[in-house]
Amino acid sequence: MKDKEERKLQFVLRYYTYGKLDTQKALRKMMGEGQSHPSGRRWMYFSGIAAAIFLCIVGHHILWDGKKPHTVCITAEAGVTRHFLLDSTLLILSQGATVSYDTDTYGKECRAVSLSGKVYFSVRRNVHSPFLVTSNYAQVKVLGTEFEVDESRQDTATRVYVKSGKVVFKARYGKDGIILTKDMCGMLAHGDEMPVVSRPAFPNPSAWATGKFIYRNTPIEEVLKELSLYYGTPLYSSAHYRTITGEFKADSLEEIITLIEKTLDIKITKKSR
Incomplete structure (x- = not known):
């Protein structure tokens, strides 16, 4: 009896394809399309098997594909917001800015975060795991430094200001970039392939954060x-x-x-x- 049930269960699984389970087709094949309708009890039994398989597959699909539970998203809704990452790197977000990162991958090969708006970073140095900031238009790579990335929605350029240390600033999909050191600024006009060095508008561009x-x-x-x-x-x-x-x-x-x-x-x- 147990072997018979196992064969029927395997038969149902044969009709599962990724993202879809045709339980009706599987059941018709099991019971035989030319036979009379099964009793209510047997029908409920096999329907229960099919439903259980379906729920297990859907649950597995959500657990396998769902990345959201592993993504941390920080948004400064009310005003300037301070947040420490897993490695004690400090983020200071201006109002409306957002930073997100994957807790499963952060710090393994690199410390990668995504950004929108204006954010000040005080990055804890780690030569084995560079810090990588990616926005819609740009990318900034560092080992350990203090710098600011500003990519406001209403602006037509991304700006980077380095308070201390050194960063590599380039277009998001560009091959080459520019090196910025202490008190230097860089600007990438959206649509351009390379940023350019620019002069800070004021002596303390990051006073809002510091x-x-x-x-x-x-x-x-x-x-x-x-x-x-x-x-x-x-x-x-x-x-x-x-x-x-x-x-x-x-x-x-x-x-x-x-x-x-x-x-x-x-x-x-x-x-x-």
Whole structure:
């Protein structure tokens, strides 16, 4: 009896193809299309076998193909968000930015993440596992450094700024790229095959992430332009010839203005827009 049931079960399996199980066809073959209808009990028995096989196959299919449970996706919905990866690499995401990675493969041959928006990275060095950032248009490869990738949806270019260390910046499907080191910027116009080196617009492009403004003999006019843009408040001073060296926390504009005024003995004026 057991052998007979096993043969019928194998017969049903013969009618399974990937992604599809024709239970009706299998059952008709088992019972014989020219025979009279089986009793209710036998019909339910074989239908139960077919249904069980179907459920097992569907369950296996989901477990085999479903990658989502292994993918971590971090999104900064409300504002700037900090997140540590498995190797203690720090991500700082600007509002609306997203970073995702596969926990099954991260750190094995490389540490690969995908990005959209603007994200600052402080990568923990590992010579055996390079860090790889891929966006819609670009790719950045490093061993250990601090850098920023900016690929906002409304922009027509991807920008990379290196705060420390060294990175290789190239088009996503390009063969060659450019090397960027400390305080260098690169820009890849969407549709181009190679990025180009560009000058940072301001001394502290990543102040939004680091929370600091660092100046080294920087003209006060350049400092005030950066602070005006960062805080959305136009700042002016008549002492354009002065320079400043110092480090300021980004917590309070009023505190920064007071410190600069006392250090340089100048007056800074705020004007409404």
